[in-house]
Amino acid sequence: MKQFILTTLNGLTLGALYFLVASGFTLVFGLMRNVNLAHGALYLLGAYVGWTVADKTEYWLLGVAAGFAATAVLGLGLQLLIFRRMEGQDLRQTMVTIGISIVLADLMLWFWGGETYQFSPPEVIDGSLLLPFTPNWRYPSYRIALLVAAAAIGVGLWLFLNRTKVGMMIRAGVDDRAMLAASGVNVQRVFAITFMVGAGLAGFAGVVGGTALSIAPGEDVRYLLASLIVVIVGGLGSITGAAVGALIIGLAEQYGLAYSPTYGAVYTFLILVAALALRPQGLMGRRA
Amino acid sequence: MTIAIQDTAVRSPANVALHGRIAKYGLLGLALLAYPLMASDFWIVQIGAQTLFMGTIALSLMWLGGYGGMVSLAQLTFAGVAAYMVAVFGVSNRPDISLGWEWWAAIPVALLIATAFATITGMLAARTEGIYTIMITLAIAVAFSLFCRQNYAIFNGFAGFAGLKPPSLFGLDLRAPLPFYYLSLAFAAASYVGVVYVTRSTFGLALQAVRDNPRRMRAIGFNVYAHRVAAYAMSGLLAAVGGLLLAWFNGRISPGTIAAGPCINTLVMAVLGGMVHPIGPYVGALVFILLQNFAIDLIDPERFNLVIGVAFLIIVLASPDGLVGLWQRMTRRRPEGGSSQR
Numbered sequence: 001m002k003q004f005i006l007t008t009l010n011g012l013t014l015g016a017l018y019f020l021v022a023s024g025f026t027l028v029f030g031l032m033r034n035v036n037l038a039h040g041a042l043y044l045l046g047a048y049v050g051w052t053v054a055d056k057t058e059y060w061l062l063g064v065a066a067g068f069a070a071t072a073v074l075g076l077g078l079q080l081l082i083f084r085r086m087e088g089q090d091l092r093q094t095m096v097t098i099g100i101s102i103v104l105a106d107l108m109l110w111f112w113g114g115e116t117y118q119f120s121p122p123e124v125i126d127g128s129l130l131l132p133f134t135p136n137w138r139y140p141s142y143r144i145a146l147l148v149a150a151a152a153i154g155v156g157l158w159l160f161l162n163r164t165k166v167g168m169m170i171r172a173g174v175d176d177r178a179m180l181a182a183s184g185v186n187v188q189r190v191f192a193i194t195f196m197v198g199a200g201l202a203g204f205a206g207v208v209g210g211t212a213l214s215i216a217p218g219e220d221v222r223y224l225l226a227s228l229i230v231v232i233v234g235g236l237g238s239i240t241g242a243a244v245g246a247l248i249i250g251l252a253e254q255y256g257l258a259y260s261p262t263y264g265a266v267y268t269f270l271i272l273v274a275a276l277a278l279r280p281q282g283l284m285g286r287r288a
Numbered sequence: 289m290t291i292a293i294q295d296t297a298v299r300s301p302a303n304v305a306l307h308g309r310i311a312k313y314g315l316l317g318l319a320l321l322a323y324p325l326m327a328s329d330f331w332i333v334q335i336g337a338q339t340l341f342m343g344t345i346a347l348s349l350m351w352l353g354g355y356g357g358m359v360s361l362a363q364l365t366f367a368g369v370a371a372y373m374v375a376v377f378g379v380s381n382r383p384d385i386s387l388g389w390e391w392w393a394a395i396p397v398a399l400l401i402a403t404a405f406a407t408i409t410g411m412l413a414a415r416t417e418g419i420y421t422i423m424i425t426l427a428i429a430v431a432f433s434l435f436c437r438q439n440y441a442i443f444n445g446f447a448g449f450a451g452l453k454p455p456s457l458f459g460l461d462l463r464a465p466l467p468f469y470y471l472s473l474a475f476a477a478a479s480y481v482g483v484v485y486v487t488r489s490t491f492g493l494a495l496q497a498v499r500d501n502p503r504r505m506r507a508i509g510f511n512v513y514a515h516r517v518a519a520y521a522m523s524g525l526l527a528a529v530g531g532l533l534l535a536w537f538n539g540r541i542s543p544g545t546i547a548a549g550p551c552i553n554t555l556v557m558a559v560l561g562g563m564v565h566p567i568g569p570y571v572g573a574l575v576f577i578l579l580q581n582f583a584i585d586l587i588d589p590e591r592f593n594l595v596i597g598v599a600f601l602i603i604v605l606a607s608p609d610g611l612v613g614l615w616q617r618m619t620r621r622r623p624e625g626g627s628s629q630r
Contacts (some may be wrong), residue, residue, distance in 0.1 A: 102597030269431035
């Protein structure tokens with residue numbers, strides 16, 4: 001029973017992390033039809049920048065802010081300088097993001113080297129927490145905080161999309177981009193904001209996830225793949241879908257790891273195949 | 289534009305063009321045949337043979353992407369399946385796993401299984417379109433490499449298999465530089481001719497029409513899904529041929545050979561060369577392998593990925609149809625085949 005509960009909590013926190021990474025990915029795709037395969041590289045870049053800032057200033061929260069800001073600025077630059085010039089060319093944009101991810105990955109390897117970095121969160125959330133209704137079982141408080149943070153980000157994104165003017169424009173853009181532009185909205189600005197937020201979320205997730213686990217070369221591919229599977233299962237472009245998909249994948253991965261360690265990765269893949277076979281547009285997706 | 293048939297063959301100046309083409313291909317063939325006479329072993333195998341079989345794997349992507357409009361990142365995975373299967377059914381350093389069949393039995397079975405794997409991938413991926421296809425094939429590629437790393441019963445986990453070598457035919461050691469080069473050349477030429485032949489067949493034309501307008505083809509009564517899956521099957525066979533040579537070249541196959549990075553490199557080769565003509569992937573593979581071997585002279589040897597990434601970005605940004613497209617525009621010829629870039 002203890003193993004089951006701890007595994008479930010692990011699955012939930014991993015799902016929370018996946019949600020943080022995938023929400024930015026799906027946000028950008030939903031509006032701009034841009035499959036950003038450099039999303040994993042942005043995750044890792046955020047993690048490295050966050051680690052460096054936190055290491056220099058010894059403020060973890062400053063690291064989180066720096067990770068978010070660095071990737072948000074980079075994302076803004078990419079959107080303004082590159083993607084804006086090839087609007088509507090989905091495949092070409094995707095190729096460009098592949099190129100960017102190769103270059104970024106190598107630059108990061110150059111700058112930060114191949115070693116694994118780890119850093120600890122502030123003391124308030126660094127200990128372990130007594131789980132209620134249990135005979136003295138403990139769980140790392142940082143992971144609980146991660147769960148809460150992901151929930152907060154999820155609610156925040158929902159409010160941003162559903163209760164603010166920019167959010168309204170984004171939703172309108174998802175449904176009909178041409179109509180939105182025709183009604184006098186500066187679509188390019190909406191695109192820039194969305195890409196900035198999406199990229200920033202990747203960097204934020206990098207710092208938060210890097211604290212929970214570790215930072216090393218290769219993590220970019222891992223989180224890119226996780227985001228891909230999460231959004232394919234959940235439905236591309238849907239924030240709710242990303243949340244549902246992330247929980248399913250996170251739980252499946254952890255249960256797999258705990259109960260049949262050899263094929264943890266394969267279960268994730270089976271879920272992907274099943275989702276594709278039964279609902280190609282994803283659980284929460286709509287037909288494009 | 290529905291079907292891009294070359295109508296030049298009907299007109300009378302076409303004969304001139306045809307003769308020109310035969311002369312060009314003849315010259316290229318002669319150059320490729322004569323190449324080993326003036327090159328060192330390094331240039332014969334490391335550059336020459338490797339370009340030919342990596343180009344064949346990239347050709348399988350060009351076929352799928354250029355003529356079928358489906359960009360797949362799982363081509364190296366199909367090649368890897370063939371390589372693994374030839375190790376499992378044939379001879380390797382793990383006699384407890386390998387069945388030790390003779391090459392004439394192991395090779396066809398390996399090609400068959402790789403083609404079947406590609407067909408199943410196609411059945412999944414062809415349910416989606418465009419960028420979705422990229423994502424799903426990338427997921428399949430990474431999942432397969434992870435699976436091989438975890439599975440010790442069949443795929444021998446992290447270490448994979450070593451001791452793979454091509455068969456000895458008529459007392460000829462096909463692993464020696466010269467025979468291996470000609471073996472690669474023969475396989476590459478057969479693949480190239482095969483692709484050119486199929487693109488001009490009814491199936492190939494229908495596939496290109498499906499790429500250009502699936503809705504119209506569906507309305508005419510073509511089974512769009514079946515055409516796409518068949519295209520995957522053929523790409524699987526092409527990639528598998530390249531995969532066999534890859535396994536023999538390295539003498540081994542392991543999950544690292546088919547991880548995400550190398551899978552993306554296949555796409556890089558195809559795009560560098562250009563997905564508009566079957567020669568493109570070979571040009572791309574040559575540029576890629578030259579950069580790989582001589583990046584050490586350009587910049588730090590460790591920074592090869594930076595060089596190739598920047599080269600890839602420049603090509604994608606400046607000439608979406610690759611080096612061959614650039615060449616075609618410079619010599620003002622109409623592009624053959626198709627473009628997957630919209």
